[in-house]
Amino acid sequence: MIFRLRPAPSTRHSPAIAFCALLLICAGAINASAVPAPPKMEDQGRAQKAQIDLAKRLLDAGDREGSIQTLQKLISDSPEGSHVPEAYSLLGRLLTEMGNTEEAAGYYRLLLEEYPASEFAPAARVALGLALLRAGQVDAALPLLQEAKGQTPDAASRLAVLAGLEEAYLAKGDHAKAIEAAAEARALSSEENGQRIEDRIRQMLRKAGEPDLRRIAERYLHDFPGDAALLRLLELHVAAGDDFKVTRDTRQFLQRFPKHPLAGIATDALIAQRKKLKGKDVIIGALLPFTGSLQSYSQDVLNGARVALDEALETSSRFSLGLVTKDTEGDDKMLAIELDDLLEGYRPVAVIGPLLTRNVKAIAPAADLHQVPFLTPTATLSEVQRLSPYLFNTGVNNRALVRDLAAYAIDALGCKRVTILAPQDAYGAEMAQTFTEEMRRLGAEIIVSETYALDVTDFGQPIKRIKDVDLKRYGKLETSPTVMKKGKPVKMYVPGFDAIFLPGDAAKVGLIAGQLQFHGMKVVLLGTNGMNSPDLIRIGSRAVEGAVFADSFFVDSPEPAVRNFVERYVRRFKEPPSPFAAQAYEAMQLALSAVRGGALTGRAVRDRIASTRNVPGLAGPVSMNPTGYLERRYSIIQVKGGKFVPAPPAAFIGPQLP
Numbered sequence: 001m002i003f004r005l006r007p008a009p010s011t012r013h014s015p016a017i018a019f020c021a022l023l024l025i026c027a028g029a030i031n032a033s034a035v036p037a038p039p040k041m042e043d044q045g046r047a048q049k050a051q052i053d054l055a056k057r058l059l060d061a062g063d064r065e066g067s068i069q070t071l072q073k074l075i076s077d078s079p080e081g082s083h084v085p086e087a088y089s090l091l092g093r094l095l096t097e098m099g100n101t102e103e104a105a106g107y108y109r110l111l112l113e114e115y116p117a118s119e120f121a122p123a124a125r126v127a128l129g130l131a132l133l134r135a136g137q138v139d140a141a142l143p144l145l146q147e148a149k150g151q152t153p154d155a156a157s158r159l160a161v162l163a164g165l166e167e168a169y170l171a172k173g174d175h176a177k178a179i180e181a182a183a184e185a186r187a188l189s190s191e192e193n194g195q196r197i198e199d200r201i202r203q204m205l206r207k208a209g210e211p212d213l214r215r216i217a218e219r220y221l222h223d224f225p226g227d228a229a230l231l232r233l234l235e236l237h238v239a240a241g242d243d244f245k246v247t248r249d250t251r252q253f254l255q256r257f258p259k260h261p262l263a264g265i266a267t268d269a270l271i272a273q274r275k276k277l278k279g280k281d282v283i284i285g286a287l288l289p290f291t292g293s294l295q296s297y298s299q300d301v302l303n304g305a306r307v308a309l310d311e312a313l314e315t316s317s318r319f320s321l322g323l324v325t326k327d328t329e330g331d332d333k334m335l336a337i338e339l340d341d342l343l344e345g346y347r348p349v350a351v352i353g354p355l356l357t358r359n360v361k362a363i364a365p366a367a368d369l370h371q372v373p374f375l376t377p378t379a380t381l382s383e384v385q386r387l388s389p390y391l392f393n394t395g396v397n398n399r400a401l402v403r404d405l406a407a408y409a410i411d412a413l414g415c416k417r418v419t420i421l422a423p424q425d426a427y428g429a430e431m432a433q434t435f436t437e438e439m440r441r442l443g444a445e446i447i448v449s450e451t452y453a454l455d456v457t458d459f460g461q462p463i464k465r466i467k468d469v470d471l472k473r474y475g476k477l478e479t480s481p482t483v484m485k486k487g488k489p490v491k492m493y494v495p496g497f498d499a500i501f502l503p504g505d506a507a508k509v510g511l512i513a514g515q516l517q518f519h520g521m522k523v524v525l526l527g528t529n530g531m532n533s534p535d536l537i538r539i540g541s542r543a544v545e546g547a548v549f550a551d552s553f554f555v556d557s558p559e560p561a562v563r564n565f566v567e568r569y570v571r572r573f574k575e576p577p578s579p580f581a582a583q584a585y586e587a588m589q590l591a592l593s594a595v596r597g598g599a600l601t602g603r604a605v606r607d608r609i610a611s612t613r614n615v616p617g618l619a620g621p622v623s624m625n626p627t628g629y630l631e632r633r634y635s636i637i638q639v640k641g642g643k644f645v646p647a648p649p650a651a652f653i654g655p656q657l658p
Contacts, residue, residue, distance in 0.1 A: 044078060044081060045081070045082055045083070047078075048074055048078055048081045048082065048083035048084075049083060051070055051071070051073070051074040051083075051087075052071075052074070052083050052086055052087065052090070054070050055067040055068075055070040055071045055074075055087075055090060056090075058070060059090075059094065064094055064097075064098060067090075067094060068091060068094055068095070071087045071090055071091050071094075072091070074087050075087050075088075084114075084115070085111055085114075085115040085118040085119075085120045085121075086120055088107045088108070088110055088111035088115075088120070088124070089107075089108075089111060089120040089123065089124055091104070091107045092104045092105075092107040092108045092111070092124060092127055092128075092131075093127065095107065096127065096131055101131045101132075101134050101135050102135065104127075104131050105128055105131045105132060105135070108124045108125075108127055108128035108131065109128065111124045112124055112125060112128065122148065122151050122152060122153075122157075123157065125144055125147060125148040125151065126144075126145070126148045126152060126157055126160060126161055126164075128144055129141045129142075129144035129145040129148055129161070129164055130145075130160065130164050132144065133145070133164050133167060133168055138168050138171045138172060141164070141168055142165075142168050142169075142172075145161055145164045145165050145168060146165070148161050149161050149162070149165065155188050158188060159185055159188055159189065162181045162182070162184055162185035162188075163181075163185060165177075165178075165181040166178045166181040166182045166185070169181060170204070174212075175204055175205075175207060175208035175209070175212040176208065176211075176212040176215040176216055176219075178204060179201055179204050179205065179208070179212075179216055179225060180216075180219065182197050182200060182201050182204070183197075183201060183220070183224070183225055185197055186198060186201070198224065198225075201224075201225050201228070202225075202228055205225065205228055205229055205232045206232065208229075208232070210233065210236065213229045213232055213233050213236075214229075214233065216229040217229040217230045217233065217252070221256055222256055222257070226256070227253070227256070227257050227260055227262075230249055230252060230253045230256070230257075231253065231262065231266075233245070233249045234246065234249045234250060234253065234266065234269065237249060238269065243273060243276070243277060243322065243323060243324070243325075244286075244302065244323065244325040246269065246270075246273050247270065247273055247274075247325070248290070248325075248327065250266050250267075250269050250270040250273070251270065253266045254266055254267060254270070274345075276322075277322045277324055277346065278345075278346060279320075280320045280321060280322030281319040281320045281321070281600075282319045282320070282321050282322070282349055282595050282600065283321075283322045283323075283324055283346050283347065283348040283349065284305075284309070284321065284322070284323050284324070284348055284349065284350050284351070284352065284588065284591055284592075285323075285324050285325075285326065285342045285343075285346065285348035285350070285351035285352070285353075285372075286301075286302055286305060286323060286324070286325040286326065286351065286352045286353055287326050287328060287335070287338065287339060287342060287351055287352070287353035287354050287363070287374075288301055288302060288325065288326070288327070288328065288352075288353045288354065288355060289327065289328045289329055289330035289331075289354075289355065290302075290325075290327040290329070291327055291329040291330060292329060292330035292331075293330065294330055294355055294356075297355060297378065297580055298355065300577070300578045300580040300581040300584070301352065301353070301355065301377055301378065301580055301581065301583075301584040302325060302352075302584070303569065303572075303573050303577070303581050303584075304377070304569070304577060304580070304581030304582060304583070304584035304585035304588070305323070305352050305584045305585065305587065305588040306323065306572075307565065307568050307569050307572065307577075307581075307585055308584075308585045308586075308588035308589045308592060309321060309323055309588060309592070310568070310572070311568070312592045312596070316596060318596075319595065321592075321595075324342060324346045324348060326338035326339070326341065326342050328354065328359070332359075332362065335354070335359060335362060335363070336362075339363055339366055340366075343366060343370045343372060347370075348372060348602070349372070349591070349595065349599070349600065349601060349602050349604075349605045350372065350373050350374075350375065350591035350594070350602065350605050350609075351372060351373070351374045351375070352374075352375055352377065352584060352587050352588060352591070353374065353375075353376060353377075354374070354376060354379070355376065355377075355378045355379065356378075356379060357379045357380055357381040359379075360374070360376050360379045360381060360384060360387070360391060360393075361381075361387060364387040364388040364390075364391060365388075367388045367390035367391060368388050368389075368390060370602065371390065371601075371602045371603045371606070372390060372602035372606075373390045373391070373392060373591070373602060373605055373606040373609055374390060374391055374392070375392045375393070375394055375587040375588075375590065375591060375609070376391070376392070376393050376394070376395060376587075377393075377394050377395055377580060377583035377584040377586075377587045378395045378580055378583065379393055379395055380395070380396075380398070381393065382397045382398070382399070382627065382628070382629040383627040383628060383629070384627070384628040384629070385626065385627050385628035386627070386628075389606065389610075390602070390606050391628055392587075392590070392609055392610075392624065392628050392629075392630070393628055393629040393630065394583050394584075394586050394587040394590070394629075394630040395552075395583050395629075396529055396551075396552050396579075396583075397629050397630075397631075398430060398431060398434060398528075399434050399438075400629075400631065400632075400634065401528060401529065401550045401551070401552070401634050402431060402434045402435050402438055402528070402550075403438050404550050404633065404634040404636065405435075405526060405528070405548070405549070405550040405634070405636065406435060406438035406439050406442055406444075407438075407442065408548065408550075408636045408647065409439070409444075409499060409524075409526055409548070410439070410442050410443070410444055412636075412647070412648070412649065413498070413499065413524055413548070414498065415444060415498040415499045415524065415526075416443075416444055416445065416498060417444065417445045417447055417474060417496065417497040417498055418439060418444060418445070418446060418447065418497055418498060418499045418500065418501060418526070419446070419447045419448050419449070419450070419466050419470070419497050419499075419500045419501070420432050420435060420436065420446065420448070420449035420450065420500070420501045420503075421449075421450050421451070421452065421459070421462055421463070421466065421500060421501070421502055421512065422449070422450075422451050422452075422501075422502075422503050422504070423451065423452060423454055423503070423504050423508065424451045424452065424453055424454060425454060427503070428451065428503055428504065431501075431503035431528055432449055432451075432501070432503060435501050435503070436449065447466075447469060447470055447473060447474070447496070447497050448465070448466050448469040448470070450462040450463075450465055450466055457511055458515075459511070459512050459515050460515065460519075463512075463515060463516060463519050463521070464519070466500075466521075467493065467495075467519060467520075467521070470495060470496050470497060471493075471496075473496060474495075474496020474497065475493065475494065475495055475496040475497075476493075476494045476496065477491040477492070477493060477494070478491065478492055478494050479491055479492075480492045492520060493519070493520035493521075494520075495520070495521050495522070495523050497523060498523060498524060499523050499524035499525070499526050500516065500521065500523055500524075500525060500526065501526045501527070502525055502526065502527045502531075503527060503528045503530065504527070504530055505530040505531075505533070505535075506530060506531050506532070506533035506534075506535040506536035506539070507533075507535045507536075507539055509525070509527055509530070509531055509536060509540065509544070509547075510535060510536050510537075510538070510539030510540030510541075510543075510544060511539060511540075513525060513540040513543035513544045513547070514540060514541070514543040516543070517543045524546060524547070524548060525544060525546070525547035525548070526547075526548055526549065527547065527548070527549035528549055528550060528551075529549065529550065529551035529552065529579065530549075531547065531549040532549065532551045532554075532579065532637065532644070536639070537639060537642055537643070537644075541642075544639050545639055545640070545641075545642070546638065546639060546640070547638070547639045548636060548637070548638050548639075548647055549636075549637055550634045550635065550636055550637070551579055551634065551635055551637060552579050552582065552583060552619075552632065552634060552635070553577075553578075553579040553582035553583070553618060553619070553635060554619075554635040554637050554644070554646065555576050555577060556644060556645070556646075557618075557619065557635060557646060558646065559618065559619055559620075561616060561617070561618050561619075562618050562619065565577065565582065565585060565618060569581065582618055585618070586617055586618060586622065586630065586632075590609050590612060590624075590630075591605060591609065593608070593612075593615065594608035594609055609624060610624055611624070612624040617630075617632055619632060619633050619634070619635050620632065620633040621633070
């Protein structure tokens with residue numbers, strides 16, 4: 001039991017208040033220098049110190065119960081005494097040693113709550129965290145230990161905190177943080193204890209998954225346990241037959257640890273990997289920047305290509321296929337080096353990549369020289385054949401995307417009059433112009449086209465300009481039967497146009513949607529693939545309900561080919577594919593289809609890709625345009641019920657607006 005005698009909160013300080021009142025009343029008659037100190041304070045302090053000393057002597061004599069009773073009596077006799085924090089601390093320690101962690105935790109909490117600035121508070125925080133940990137209360141222990149880590153000055157206490165953190169993180173299944181805590185403890189330990197911790201870290205690395213291993217490898221670039229994490233990753237990738245990751249992790253290991261005792265083994269692994277790949281009958285290359293800001297996009301592209309390769313390996317044993325991936329690191333010089341090694345060292349029959357238009361332009365001469373087709377799944381340059389007959393693009397063709405969106409807006413939604421609000425950049429200008437041309441070609445009218453600066457979040461001015469132009473032409477101000485102001489009906493704005501085209505990213509469109517509603521523009525929102533993000537619904541909420549946009553790929557499409565691709569992708573990579581992954585999947589399918597058809601040279605693969613006509617794609621038939629881009633049917637997607645759904649075909653909508 002915890003014995004505490006405390007005065008009620010309202011009376012705890014009444015003696016001090018009474019004393020101050022007396023001073024105010026007698027201020028003119030009392031000399032301030034004559035006021036004596038409280039007569040019993042020194043005696044009380046000496047008495048408490050004697051009780052603390054007695055408790056310690058009893059403890060030294062083995063009388064724990066007597067020590068506990070002495071300390072509890074001190075607290076009950078003098079609840080405001082200066083030695084109470086030490087009494088709490090001693091009680092917590094004694095009860096912990098006796099295995100009564102719950103009651104010990106109670107005393108430590110009292111110390112931290114009532115005396116947070118006490119010299120005993122840091123040790124109490126550590127002890128409380130460890131006590132809760134021993135009691136299995138990991139979630140309660142973690143924040144205390146994390147706080148204590150930054151407030152513990154001596155090495156012994158810090159080691160205890162780090163050991164507790166290691167244990168807590170392991171209990172939570174966070175191997176990376178557990179290893180980080182152990183690595184910090186290793187740096188503070190003696191050589192003998194440090195070796196024991198190192199052995200423990202190696203055991204944790206064996207149990208860690210790839211994300212945690214990668215985190216440790218990036219956290220400790222040139223020190224242990226970064227080397228051990230990379231070696232463990234290499235071991236896992238060799239076992240899984242993941243050629244790309246074996247090559248990548250071996251190179252990283254040799255770059256970071258060139259003098260490591262196991263560098264020779266890593267070098268042998270890299271040589272064996274190259275030899276294995278060169279022994280394949282057919283090699284496909286991938287030229288992508290896996291270092292830098294484009295890393296996530298490159299990973300999506302590679303993952304999509306690997307799903308297509310997996311399918312090919314399952315259905316055909318005629319040829320052995322290999323995928324050689326090169327990391328261009330987002331650097332022009334490295335692009336040239338890796339391109340040369342890929343084309344000269346492996347002689348692929350096709351290459352997936354690069355990602356950027358400027359890189360596509362840079363590799364065009366090499367594509368011609370080596371007669372190897374390159375298929376970029378993401379570049380914005382559609383007419384790539386103008387650069388080289390060996391270049392193809394399976395990415396989004398902006399004109400074709402807008403063409404399909406415009407046709408849907410007119411045929412399914414019945415849009416005849418539209419406005420445009422576009423960002424002030426090259427993309428916004430291109431999309432606004434293309435949309436204008438397509439809508440006019442189909443017989444619709446563009447009422448007005450406005451723009452906004454990229455850094456703004458208030459779109460009131462361009463929206464008002466759109467409203468002003470519309471009111472001069474087709475818009476109206478009609479008296480509302482329900483909205484009143486000062487007892488009089490209010491005139492409400494009724495737009496004279498059916499839809500507004502917003503070729504911006506999801507975050508911007510979400511903001512614009514809310515402001516359009518504020519200004520009374522309840523019309524259909526039309527957009528491009530930039531809207532295909534959860535940010536649209538997260539930011540726009542109900543204001544984007546009914547919005548319609550187009551993209552090359554819709555992850556929730558009911559199309560059988562899409563469902564098969566998504567299921568395979570999720571099964572292998574534990575996340576849904578992005579449009580970039582889908583575009584890379586189709587690029588790899590084109591190359592592999594040519595190989596299965598008997599094309600075993602770059603030139604033969606190029607000819608077969610160029611002649612692709614109405615072959616199955618993810619969302620329907622695809623064909624290769626003479627200018628080098630992949631013609632496809634674009635998915636029309638709608639926001640309905642706060643979710644992305646396939647937009648219903650025209651036959652199910654009719655000419656009326658939703």
